[in-house]
Amino acid sequence: MRSDNRTEKTIKKKRRRKKHYLLRFIIFLLICVGLYFISHIDYFTVDGIAVAGNEEVSDQEVLELSELRTGMNIFDVHPWFVERRIKKNLYIEDVDVDRKLPNEIVIHVTERSGKAQFKMGKKFVITDNDGMVLEISKEERQVTLVDNIQVNGAELEKTIEVEESDAYEKTMAMIKAMENNDLYFKRINIDGNDVQAYVYDTLICKGKYDNVMSSIESDALRTVIYNLYQSSIESGVINISSNNYCSFTP
Known part of the structure; x- marks a missing residue:
């Protein structure tokens, strides 16, 4: 009889744990969805992209390589991928893409020079x-x-x-x-x-x-x-x- 009671209690505990895990997961999911929608409001829409440190390569060429544009969401900009694209120009030695919240991006360029x-x-x-x-x-x-x-x-x-x-x-x-x-x-x-x-x-x-x-x-x-x-x-x-x-x- 005691064994049956213990088994029943164990089952109930497992059920409660599952409910807790499910509730936590739902809360986590709601937080993620909320953050996604908050981050994609117009407040975070890019309206300015600046290029700094370049002399050999024009601003326009850097921007074309970056594939960035105004009107995109700043959280959709992934600096590592942007930097790799810009470095396809061999006159560019290093790149640092800085997202300035809420809506600006600065591309810092270090160039190689033709000598x-x-x-x-x-x-x-x-x-x-x-x-x-x-x-x-x-x-x-x-x-x-x-x-x-x-x-x-x-x-x-x-x-x-x-x-x-x-x-x-x-x-x-x-x-x-x-x-x-x-x-x-x-x-x-x-x-x-x-x-x-x-x-x-x-x-x-x-x-x-x-x-x-x-x-x-x-x-x-x-x-x-x-x-x-x-x-x-x-x-x-x-x-x-x-x-x-x-x-x-x-």
């Missing part, structure tokens, strides 16, 4: 200062053009294949030195140990590779170029010798 371009047939291969290919273009870009290096192959996100490896390594080292010392050459030609670097089409720096590199790193060459710029001189030859000595010939 050198090489001719490959009728096309131009644009790379960063580590030689990674960012773009293969039919048109010349406003970055340093590298002469005297034959490109055998180029593929996006990989380094270019070249015939003259020594000249290529020297060129890329000079490209990095230029960036570190706030100097820009329109064109570079390295032939063995001889360097010709074009500030303008008619203003040329000439010298041995080691001397040119030393004058860049010491800021001596930048000082000379700046002084010529201040004097509106855009034609002539800057001869670079040892000990960072630079002489100008009109």
Whole structure:
């Protein structure tokens, strides 16, 4: 008899537990539904999308890659997926999508810059200062053009294949030195140990590779170029010798 009572009590407890679990589940479901509807009211409709940190890539291109648009709900924006879509542009190194409640989105962009371009047939291969290919273009870009290096192959996100490896390594080292010392050459030609670097089409720096590199790193060459710029001189030859000595010939 006692055994039957215990069994009956156990069954009743199990039934009560099931009711409690069901009630909790229903409450949880109601909360989720409520939150969904609250989050999808007009208050959370995106009415502004801003792009920050970009110079190479236009706002319009970033927005097109993001696939974001005004009028969508801010909670339907998933930053990780948006960031992956934007990074398809190789000029973009990093992206951070910030949802600013209730209705704004800011896309923060960190860019890679094209630092050198090489001719490959009728096309131009644009790379960063580590030689990674960012773009293969039919048109010349406003970055340093590298002469005297034959490109055998180029593929996006990989380094270019070249015939003259020594000249290529020297060129890329000079490209990095230029960036570190706030100097820009329109064109570079390295032939063995001889360097010709074009500030303008008619203003040329000439010298041995080691001397040119030393004058860049010491800021001596930048000082000379700046002084010529201040004097509106855009034609002539800057001869670079040892000990960072630079002489100008009109």
